[in-house]
Amino acid sequence: MKKRHQQKLIVLSIGLLIAFNLPILLLFDSSVPFLGFPVIYIYIFSIWIFSVLVSMLVVNRYYE
Amino acid sequence: MSSIVLIFILLGYLGFLFYIAHWAEKKGNIKWTNNSYIFTLSLAVYCTAWTYYGSIGVAANSGLNYLPIYIGPIIIIPAWIIILRKIIRISKINKIASIADFISLRYGNSRFLGAIVTLVCVFGILPYIALQLKAISETFHIVTMTSPNSLVFNDTTTYVAVALALFASYYGTRYVDASEKRKGIVMAVAMESILKLVFFIGIGVYVTFFVFEGFNDIYNQASQLVNFKEKNRIGGITQGINWFFLCMVSLFAIFLLPRQFHMSVVENNREKHLKTAIWLFPLYLLIFNFFVYPIAWGGNVLFKDTPVNADTYSLLIPQLFNNEFLTVMVFLGGFSAAISMIVVSSISLSTMLSNNLLIPYTFLGKLNNQEQITNNKKIVNIRKIGIFSLIITAYFIYRFFALDYNLVSIGLISFVIIAQLAPSFFGAIFWRRGSRLGAIWSILIGFSICMYTLLVPYAIGITNTASTFVNEGLFQIELLKPFQLFGLNYLDPVPHALFWSLLFNTFIYFAVSVSFKGNYRERNYAEMYVDIDKYSTNHENAFVWKGTAYISDIKKVLVRFLGEERTKRALKIFNAKYNVDSNEELADARLVKFAENLLTGHIGTASARILISSVVKEEKVTLPEVLKILEESKENIIINKKLIETSNELKKISSQLKNANENLVAKDKQKDEFLDTVTHELRTPITAIRAASEILHDDDEIPEELKKQFLQNIISESDRLNRLIDKILDLEKFETGKQTINPTLNNLIETIKKSVEPLQHLIKNKNIAIKFDSSAEIICFYDEDRIVQVVTNLISNSIKFCPETNGKITIKCKVEKDFVKTSVIDNGKGINAADFEAIFEKFYQSTNQNIKKPVGSGLGLAICKQIIEHHKGEIWAKESKKGACIVFTLPKKEE
Numbered sequence: 014m015k016k017r018h019q020q021k022l023i024v025l026s027i028g029l030l031i032a033f034n035l036p037i038l039l040l041f042d043s044s045v046p047f048l049g050f051p052v053i054y055i056y057i058f059s060i061w062i063f064s065v066l067v068s069m070l071v072v073n074r075y076y077e
Numbered sequence: 078m079s080s081i082v083l084i085f086i087l088l089g090y091l092g093f094l095f096y097i098a099h100w101a102e103k104k105g106n107i108k109w110t111n112n113s114y115i116f117t118l119s120l121a122v123y124c125t126a127w128t129y130y131g132s133i134g135v136a137a138n139s140g141l142n143y144l145p146i147y148i149g150p151i152i153i154i155p156a157w158i159i160i161l162r163k164i165i166r167i168s169k170i171n172k173i174a175s176i177a178d179f180i181s182l183r184y185g186n187s188r189f190l191g192a193i194v195t196l197v198c199v200f201g202i203l204p205y206i207a208l209q210l211k212a213i214s215e216t217f218h219i220v221t222m223t224s225p226n227s228l229v230f231n232d233t234t235t236y237v238a239v240a241l242a243l244f245a246s247y248y249g250t251r252y253v254d255a256s257e258k259r260k261g262i263v264m265a266v267a268m269e270s271i272l273k274l275v276f277f278i279g280i281g282v283y284v285t286f287f288v289f290e291g292f293n294d295i296y297n298q299a300s301q302l303v304n305f306k307e308k309n310r311i312g313g314i315t316q317g318i319n320w321f322f323l324c325m326v327s328l329f330a331i332f333l334l335p336r337q338f339h340m341s342v343v344e345n346n347r348e349k350h351l352k353t354a355i356w357l358f359p360l361y362l363l364i365f366n367f368f369v370y371p372i373a374w375g376g377n378v379l380f381k382d383t384p385v386n387a388d389t390y391s392l393l394i395p396q397l398f399n400n401e402f403l404t405v406m407v408f409l410g411g412f413s414a415a416i417s418m419i420v421v422s423s424i425s426l427s428t429m430l431s432n433n434l435l436i437p438y439t440f441l442g443k444l445n446n447q448e449q450i451t452n453n454k455k456i457v458n459i460r461k462i463g464i465f466s467l468i469i470t471a472y473f474i475y476r477f478f479a480l481d482y483n484l485v486s487i488g489l490i491s492f493v494i495i496a497q498l499a500p501s502f503f504g505a506i507f508w509r510r511g512s513r514l515g516a517i518w519s520i521l522i523g524f525s526i527c528m529y530t531l532l533v534p535y536a537i538g539i540t541n542t543a544s545t546f547v548n549e550g551l552f553q554i555e556l557l558k559p560f561q562l563f564g565l566n567y568l569d570p571v572p573h574a575l576f577w578s579l580l581f582n583t584f585i586y587f588a589v590s591v592s593f594k595g596n597y598r599e600r601n602y603a604e605m606y607v608d609i610d611k612y613s614t615n616h617e618n619a620f621v622w623k624g625t626a627y628i629s630d631i632k633k634v635l636v637r638f639l640g641e642e643r644t645k646r647a648l649k650i651f652n653a654k655y656n657v658d659s660n661e662e663l664a665d666a667r668l669v670k671f672a673e674n675l676l677t678g679h680i681g682t683a684s685a686r687i688l689i690s691s692v693v694k695e696e697k698v699t700l701p702e703v704l705k706i707l708e709e710s711k712e713n714i715i716i717n718k719k720l721i722e723t724s725n726e727l728k729k730i731s732s733q734l735k736n737a738n739e740n741l742v743a744k745d746k747q748k749d750e751f752l753d754t755v756t757h758e759l760r761t762p763i764t765a766i767r768a769a770s771e772i773l774h775d776d777d778e779i780p781e782e783l784k785k786q787f788l789q790n791i792i793s794e795s796d797r798l799n800r801l802i803d804k805i806l807d808l809e810k811f812e813t814g815k816q817t818i819n820p821t822l823n824n825l826i827e828t829i830k831k832s833v834e835p836l837q838h839l840i841k842n843k844n845i846a847i848k849f850d851s852s853a854e855i856i857c858f859y860d861e862d863r864i865v866q867v868v869t870n871l872i873s874n875s876i877k878f879c880p881e882t883n884g885k886i887t888i889k890c891k892v893e894k895d896f897v898k899t900s901v902i903d904n905g906k907g908i909n910a911a912d913f914e915a916i917f918e919k920f921y922q923s924t925n926q927n928i929k930k931p932v933g934s935g936l937g938l939a940i941c942k943q944i945i946e947h948h949k950g951e952i953w954a955k956e957s958k959k960g961a962c963i964v965f966t967l968p969k970k971e972e
Contacts, residue, residue: 049292
């Protein structure tokens with residue numbers, strides 16, 4: 014895998030660190046229901062799925 | 078359900094796992110056992126009974142806080158592509174068998190550091206194993222509806238723990254070489270990972286859709302409970318900081334936990350398995366965590382009036398609805414989660430205990446004087462006893478210390494202790510200057526702070542109100558209160574301990590590393606770790622060593638641990654790899670490193686070094702010298718690469734030269750032949766002319782008629798001579814580029830008609846039928862005179878070769894996209910396919926002149942080819958049913 018593509022994953026890591034912590038996390042800090050879950054759960058799980066999809070895309074396309 | 082039945086189910090289940098492990102071991106390296114999915118699933122050893130039961134407890138009692146344990150790994154997993162790959166490469170090259178090996182080798186192969194890391198791991202992991210045993214034991218009592226017996230020997234779960242210890246100690250020590258891959262264990266763990274996930278989803282679906290009516294129903298009922306709103310939110314900045322520290326501690330844990338290191342690094346067969354793990358493992362964790370919240374809050378709703386341990390909701394709910402089958406399945410899932418952790422952790426801990434603590438400090442002298450078989454037996458026995466006693470000790474920790482705590486709080490203590498390795502671990506792979514002293518002091522200080530702020534208070538008992546230590550601090554000094562050290566009072570105990578311990582730990586690591594100079598060996602390994610990509614193919618070169626050593630001495634040591642045959646084979650491989658003569662007596666740095674590597678798996682890095690250095694005489698190398706040698710070897714690698722590139726280039730050029738030379742030789746030969754032919758061709762008419770003129774000159778009395786005949790001959794031979802010279806000049810002009818053509822737009826049909834016209838009487842003479850559609854009009858771009866020359870030449874060739882009767886010549890024109898294709902076909906004797914290209918060469922016929930009498934000058938087609946090529950067209954001979962077929966193309970438009 015080329016350095017540039019590896020760095021895409023590093024950027025994803027940094028993005029996740031920011032998205033999952035203060036202060037961004039507190040923007041979604043609510044227990045109001047959405048699809049039967051408190052909103053904070055929905056936020057965390059969607060970021061989680063997003064990271065799975067992005068890393069899958071990157072490794073499948075660029076891993077040699 | 079009665080205890081006996083459940084024990085039989087458990088035994089059956091263990092037997093099944095045993096079978097899977099055995100099968101995988103026997104199958105060897107097939108795609109079923111060695112693939113990236115198995116690798117990923119084996120990483121799921123991260124999800125233990127803590128995840129399976131503990132998460133639900135946390136979610137029910139304090140809400141979101143169960144999540145950071147998975148979010149930490151999720152954050153760092155994409156970066157595995159660089160970090161974990163580096164660790165895997167380093168470990169593979171150095172035959173590293175545990176995290177203690179990894180850290181101690183980097184800091185100059187330090188025996189003491191290895192021992193410290195091992196002790197930290199033991200302190201961290203024993204409570205964690207205790208947690209698993211607690212989970213097994215408590216859930217066993219729930220399923221069988223018995224209560225734990227206060228006497229250890231009367232409690233059934235004691236025997237379950239003993240059985241587990243036996244299972245693990247038998248299965249974990251199949252190989253003496255600890256860096257060997259254990260396919261059986263990996264397969265069994267992967268299988269368990271599937272089972273625990275399936276059972277957990279099962280109970281999740283059951284609670285959500287059978288007990289309740291979907292997620293909305295759970296939400297609606299749960300939101301009536303007190304504190305629901307507060308618990309399902311982060312809550313504020315302070316909680317946010319707690320959350321951040323929990324993320325960090327689990328981020329470290331995914332690298333540093335001995336079982337995680339074992340599965341992701343030691344058991345990794347191929348680097349490329351990471352490709353799948355990077356996305357599949359987070360997905361696995363996501364699915365696992367999805368149903369935690371519904372089960373937890375469903376449980377809270379169902380048990381709002383009965384005080385039960387929320388950790389066990391997943392068993393209590395199906396039991397409440399008398400669903401015994403599901404209860405047992407959930408129990409088996411939890412059992413799977415627990416035993417895979419227990420087995421893998423105890424294997425890796427016992428390897429560390431034997432290789433980094435017991436052998437280098439106690440047994441090494443004894444091992445060195447014995448035969449290989451006894452040695453191997455001894456090593457395996459040390460590990461067997463190690464695994465067994467670890468599990469039993471953990472069981473006692475559970476019985477005497479951890480009875481009152483919930484699963485997660487015990488697990489988090491383990492995480493914080495293990496996190497003390499983080500600065501030295503990450504420093505090892507990214508910072509060259511990190512030194513042994515820095516690592517030792519940082520771990521020691523960090524660990525002491527952990528002891529003070531976490532282990533001791535928990536061992537005394539946090540609920541123990543009589544303890545003044547917890548409530549008032551050491552010597553009743555307010556600032557030394559273990560949970561509010563230096564007055565830091567807004568963090569939970571775990572983040573609090575993590576903060577202070579890692580703060581001191583990291584700072585000391587950096588401060589000591591930059592203050593004191595490390596020795597040359599540290600720096601040597603530092604270079605090797607940080608720059609692993611440069612050394613991964615010939616890492617033995619990166620080992621700096623000076624001194625005298627005899628191969629026979631080293632061999633003797635190796636034989637004692639590997640046996641005669643394996644030693645011989647290994648040395649053979651070494652000699653072949655580095656092109657060393659097998660009669661060589663003196664060993665070099667590469668062989669010393671190679672031998673250390675061979676021993677490492679058996680007795681650990683530290684002991685390997687001690688053993689090898691006992692038979693060799695090492696000279697001290699200064700630090701600058703190490704750097705110089707490494708620099709040189711790096712340069713050498715680069716120079717080598719460059720040399721290879723240049724030599725490849727040279728090879729290419731020389732082959733080009735060879736080709737050119739061959740061409741030239743051929744051309745030279747052609748030139749000679751050409752000259753021969755030309756002289757021959759020129760001489761023939763001249764001889765005829767000379768003979769005729771001689772006769773005319775010498776004999777005056779020749780009859781008038783004969784005289785005329787001779788004069789006629791002279792004229793026609795001169796003509797022939799003239800034509801020949803014209804053609805040669807023509808060709809020469811084309812070839813040297815002096816000849817120019819003046820193309821204009823013309824009607825090709827007209828041109829062909831014009832060329833056929835003068836040949837009409839020849840055609841008639843030979844009775845040849847000519848077939849040509851002259852009605853159309855095809856405009857293309859060419860020099861008409863030249864094309865007339867070409868067509869004339871082709872048709873006269875055809876006429877020459879047509880049979881005496883029924884001769885037939887066909888001329889076809891076909892318009893293509895950018896050009897017009899004209900073919901001249903006859904029904905003569907045809908052209909040999911092998912000659913398709915050669916006929917366009919000058920005097921081609923000269924080569925087979927002996928066989929047949931030349932017809933024509935042999936220059937016609939060569940000239941045609943030159944003309945057509947000057948028009949940017951092509952000319953070639955083609956296969957035809959009967960006779961010859963020559964095709965040429967002309968462009969339609971000016972380019």
